[in-house]
Amino acid sequence: MDYRLGEFVRFVEEKREGYITRIINDEMIGVTGDDDFEIPVLASKVTRVYGRMEEGVESQVVAEKPIKPEDFILKGIHLAVITDPNKGSVVHFHIVNETSFQLLLSLNTEKNGKYKGFYAGILGGHSTVKVYTASLPELNNWPDFQFQISYYSTQETVLPEPLVFKEKFKAKDFSGAKKQVPLLKHQQGWLLRLDEDELVVDVEKLKESFFKPKEEKKEIAKPAKEVDLHIEKLRDDHQFLSNREMLKIQMDHFKKALDAAIVHKLPSIIFIHGVGNGTLRHEIQKVVSKHQQVKTFMDAHKEKFGYGATEVVLK
Incomplete structure (x- = not known):
């Protein structure tokens, strides 16, 4: 069988067509049709739609050009x-x-x-x-x-x-x-x-950066157990900010509070991010999932916040 994932095919005995979304074995494939369900079918019972052949998965070799x-x-x-x-x-x-x-x-x-x-x-x-x-x-x-x-x-x-x-x-x-x-x-x-640098935190250097003499840097305050990241809590001029600017402000506030929680050896800290479109929640959980000082994280107090807050448990 020479079918590939992503090819567009038409059923021979039925008025149906769709994408190949699974290669089950040497004889069977899975085709997702108009009803959004994957249908197992014999490869011999479908035919390619040749005008859609470019949709398939193909390898390619590219000649390299000189670069300064x-x-x-x-x-x-x-x-x-x-x-x-x-x-x-x-x-x-x-x-x-x-x-x-x-x-x-x-x-x-x-x-x-x-x-x-x-x-x-x-x-x-x-x-x-x-x-x-x-x-x-x-x-x-x-x-x-x-x-x-x-x-x-x-x-x-x-x-x-x-x-x-x-x-x-x-x-x-x-x-x-x-x-x-x-x-x-x-x-x-x-x-x-895929090639993102792994997050490495040096706790001792983090402590040094927070606890410099007063003339160099003020000691950072111990963060609250619950940190509200709603943009209206952080900036009075939020209505004039773009979505990208708001997300950066929220993430900077989140990272600062997380670092402070680590330095002060808090067992856990809750970040209230709201539901929205899920972008802030996703970015927060992406950071803590790779953080060396984080034991685990979870949705916090669903009865209180629903899915609008994440609790981060620290090591």
Whole structure:
């Protein structure tokens, strides 16, 4: 069977068509049709819609162009999950390479201890490639994803360590606001930065920065057990601020309060972020999920805040 994820097919014996969103075995595939449900079907019972062949997942090799050393970009690799423009229940996974490196890229999935390869290829600098297609309503049946990325360039430059990124997607990963996808004009999706530097906190240096002599820096106050991040609580002129400016102010206040809680050895701290479109909640939980001084986090007092607050438990 030579069908690929993401190809658009039409049923031979029925008036039905859709995307291939799962390769079940050598004979069976899963096709998501107009009713937004994935339908198991024999591969022999569908045919390609050739005008849509470009929708499939394909590897590609790109010739490298010379770049001046000062213009060589080392960072900027993303996984973008983008909904199909014609069918919102179908999502396409794209690797976005904003760096100047060529990337030797592979995607394997794991389910029940068994791995299966879905994509392997070379992705040129400043380009994107689609590597997977899935049905969003079937998210609970998605496998675990493992991306492996090696860097390649014929030019003399700093060579980063290879990346291994593993992810088991959950519904909350798609609860936040979509963002503009780099290199894909007019496309919005959920973005994950794959080459983000790991957050490392030196507690002793953090203490030193807070407890300098008074002539150097005032001692930071112990934070409240509940920190309200609603923008109207932080700025009187919030109605004149853009969404990006408001989010930056809220995140700066959150990080300052979290650092203070660590220094003062609080067992936990609650951040009230509200429900809204979920952007602030998502950004907060993204930070604390990687923080070395955070034991765990959870929705705080649902009877009081609903899903509008996050409690962070510290080590």
